Amino acid sequence: MSSFTKPQKVADIGPDPCPDAVLALEKRLSDYLPPDQVRQVRRAYEVGARAHEGQTRKSGEAYITHPVAVAGILAELRLDAETLCAAILHDALEDTPLPRSEIEREFSVTVAELVDGVTKLDKLHFRDRQEAAAESFRKMMLAMARDLRVILIKLADRLHNMRTLDSMAAESRRRIARETLEIYAPIAQRLGMNKIKAELQDLGFRALHPMRHRVISRRIAAQPVMRREALATIEAQMAQRLAQEGLRNHLVSRVKSPWSIYTKMKQENKSLEQVLDVFGFRIVVPTVMQCYHALGAVHSIYKPLDARFRDFIAIPKANGYQSLHTVLFGPYGAPVEVQIRTEDMDLVAERGIAAHWVYKSAGAGGSAAQARAQDWVRNLMDAQQTAGSSLEFLENVKVDLFPDEVYLFTPKGDILALPRNATALDFAYAVHTDVGNHAVAARVDKKLVPLRTKLSSGQSVEVITAPSATPGPQWLEFVVSSKARTAIRxxxxxxxxxxxxxxxxxxxxxxxxxxxxxxxxxxxxxxxxxxxxxxxxxxxxxxxxxxxxxxxxxxxxxxxxxxxxxxxxxxxxxxxxxxxxxxxxxxxxxxxxxxxxxxxxxxxxxxxxxxxxxxxxxxxxxxxxxxxxxxxxxxxxxxxWDRSVEGDYRVALRIEVENKPGVLAQVAAAVAESNSNIDAVEYRERDVAVSVMEFAIEVRNRKYLADVIRRIRRLGVVHGVQRV
Incomplete structure (x- = not known):
């Protein structure tokens, strides 16, 4: 019989390892959970403390302090009791003798499933750490497909680990930080949990590039007096104008994080001074209509920069984020970035799927952010069924976590969100795998375009299919979404x-x-x-x-x-x-x-x-x-060769021509007239009188090639043609 079968009293587990943290957790929970559920969470602590008894972290603290801290992070998001119990027990199956049956008996099958979903696969054997991490991630995503709360526990677990990363060895710190920046921070962003995302990014950046983080942080803290005065002036002018319009609002200035400054410097090739020289403000108002009223108010103070206005209220981001974004030309020559949203939108922007968490058994449906997250996870699970390996699946997820997106309309008016630089073929696969596999072209805003055409937000896209069409290897060169890439492969x-x-x-x-x-x-x-x-x-x-x-x-x-x-x-x-x-x-x-x-x-x-x-x-x-x-x-x-051989075959031609303008166009036209595709053109030699070009073209057979060569030789500017 397991040593955990009998209920343990607090006194049975020795001195309480973290009494202050547990009392603080209970106090926070009592604000929104009924007393019986608070007692249930306390019971989870007792079972967890007993299971982890004698175990310590790298820092020397009792191990149970970590699960309690994870539960504390989730309590700030006002998560339900089952999630909090699973958070406290999330390492018990992996690191202690506590059996799953005990968790089911003490709490519920749901709590046991949540704990199992977060548990890593360290007990299995893999070729290397990278494969083990990828397979562990794949398992977590499968569990997440059943219950989104798995990823909430995992994100809180990762956040506390990042907060206490200093006790780890330097190599482990860098590895964990890189994984956080590449996987967990983007997942938090994809789920709309911007507050957790921002902290994960900042902690990851500090661990991976401590010197760069220190330099940028000091520059942010040591802003010149003139800039602080400018910020105060702009804020006062906005507050005055909003008050004149009778708009009740909450106006705050936004300070960019070291990570966002660093990434902007890299992506836009800007200096630190150029990136710092941007003022940011957030305006929170009661209703949606007042968002547009406030937009008009700030536009009446400063002129907006053309093409920098984004309406994420009318067309929300895939993670449920809603806000109006505008960039104004400020009084000091620097751009002024303004976000305008309602209080509800502000809560969703900070907490994402954790905002207004609705427990399933309550009978109510989840929020729009949760529904979008479920759709995203469902698409990932469709992709993982055809992925060749866990590593391939993980790479596909990384592609899908790309933060920038384009929003497109189907002919029926439905909205699809795709990664930046998505093509018409990505759109076809987003509609359905069969549509993608048989796509031949598309109509973008009713104009016929090839499948490799890149799409922009707001466009209406219709896919044209043919039963005989099938994917080719070249399609992988211009798709960017993981669903399209996985289906083609x-x-x-x-x-x-x-x-x-x-x-x-x-x-x-x-x-x-x-x-x-x-x-x-x-x-x-x-x-x-x-x-x-x-x-x-x-x-x-x-x-x-x-x-x-x-x-x-x-x-x-x-x-x-x-x-x-x-x-x-x-x-x-x-x-x-x-x-x-x-x-x-x-x-x-x-x-x-x-x-x-x-x-x-x-x-x-x-x-x-x-x-x-x-x-x-x-x-x-x-x-x-x-x-x-x-x-x-x-x-x-x-x-x-079979008598009925089909297809086009590449062949190289060496063509000697007169060195004068327009020759290349004449040769290319002759090749095109014979219905042959040109793959590549390269100048091999060139002098004052003669040039030698090498054409790579596609032909069906030798007879076809002979016809192409005859057409080229008829040109007066051509001195000779030779098959390479």
Whole structure:
């Protein structure tokens, strides 16, 4: 029986490790929780203190002081009793013998699930710390999808750890600070919890770059008297004007944090003086209509800067943030940044999803910020199902946490928020994965545009689809949202695997035929035994590995036909006399690559070379490198073009032209007239009379190429054309 099964009295756990902190917590909770729930939180402290008895932090304090401090942070946000109990017990499952069943019995299944969601995966084994952290993060996000309170506990846990980071070793401080700035502060921002975000950023910046933080902090504290006087003057003029308009308001000047100043210096390449020379104010008024009234009031004092007004009340940010933002031309030549919002908006801006927290069992729905957060987490969970690994999932989340967003309208008037620099293709995937996979173009404000077009806030976007359209590798070059990137990668991986299996099947068939056998004639038992020996779960995996060059088809064929005992040494070639070629149809692009040294195209005599990890690399038979490859006959693959080969193939042309204006345009026009795409143009040589250019173009076959070359040679400015 567990030592925690009997209820423990406070006296049973020895001297109270942190009496003052617990009393302060209870006093704060009594302001908004009924007495029975306050007692429940006290009971969680008793169980937690007993579980952590004898454990200390790096600073030497009793360990229980940390969970109590975490609960204190959440109490400031006025979270419910279950969340506070889970916060006090959040390290108990991981660091103590306390079983989950005990938490369920003492409190509830919900509290146990919250604790389990926050618990890290340190007891499992991973290749390195980075993978362990990524998998731990993935688990936390899955728990967060079930209950958003998991992330609130984790953020409070991280905030207290950052507040007490000085006791850690220097390397650990930097690692934890970097993780905080890259992951947890952006999550807090994404959930609208700006107060916690700001403190995480400041503490992370101080730990990661202590000297830079010190310099900027001193400059903020030591502002010149003239600037302080200017700030007071502007504030007085605004307060006077708002009073004249009869607007009840709360007006405060805003001081930029060291982290925001540092990031602005880096992003905008500005000096410290330029960034500091910005005045900031926040005006809080009772109602939405008074926000616009106050906007008119401040615009009547100072002129607004063109294109610097943002209305986040009409179109809220994805995290629920609402406010009016305007930048004014101040009396001292410096910009004056003003935010105007209601008291309710101000609370949401500070606390985000923790504002007006509604406990589910109360029967009421959550706030708009909570609903948006749930949608965001749901999209993340859709993405994690197709992510290849925890590290890939974590990178996708980092992309999604990009703070700057654009707000776009669907044809029906719905609003979608996407990361900055999002394209029409990102929008298509935001609508639905199937819409993205079959997208061909888009109409932005009723104007037809390509999928790679970058979008701006306020635009209306309609996606045009076609059943035959599918994603290509080049799409990854211009999407920025994690949902689009994950969906495209998933599609390409599946396609590449199918192509690899098909090509591997053909390669193995050819090798078996050389041994006067075939897959149909090999017994199922022999194949099963071979897969077990080579550690493959399915035959498809072995065939894919053959296509990718990780297994030699001739050796696999001998294993299938003769068994392990007569497997020849590496380097054994196919039996003499085999001449059957593998035909290229054009559908094998996922696993076949075409050599950049000779650019083979349909119609050329070709051969394949099996390269580990790359698969089959196709060369022209007259390529200078082929002689070296033939020294390894087991890797040489006889190949030819299928009669119905499809697709465009890259080829390089060396063109000698007269050196005069307009020549490049004439050559490009000739290439375009033959319906060929130009991939790249490069000047190789140039003198007074003659220039040599190298064009990389796409053609379907040798006949097609001959037509392009004829068109170019007809130009009077061209002296010669040669295929490279």
């Amino acid at each position: 998933h599609f390409l991986k599946r396609l590449e695997h199918e192509d690899a299996v098909d090509l591997g099947h053909r390669m193995l068939d050819r090798a078996l035929e050389a041994l006067e056998s075939s897959l149909d004639r090999v017994s199922a038992e022999r194949i099963e035994q071979l897969l077990a020996d080579l550690r493959y779960r399915r035959l498809e995996e072995l065939l894919a590995d053959i296509a990718l060059g990780n297994r030699m088809p001739a050796q696999v064929a001998r294993l299938m036909v003769h068994g392990q005992d007569v497997l020849p040494l590496d380097g054994a070639a196919l039996p003499a006399g085999t001449s059957e070629r593998i035909m290229i149809t054009g559908s094998e692009r996922g696993v076949l690559s075409f050599a950049a040294c000779c650019h083979p195209i349909p119609g050329d005599e070709i051969m394949g070379y099996l390269s580990a990890g790359k698969g089959v690399v196709v060369h022209r038979a007259d390529c200078p490198n082929v002689a070296e490859y033939r020294k390894f006959p087991e890797r040489c693959v006889p190949m030819a």
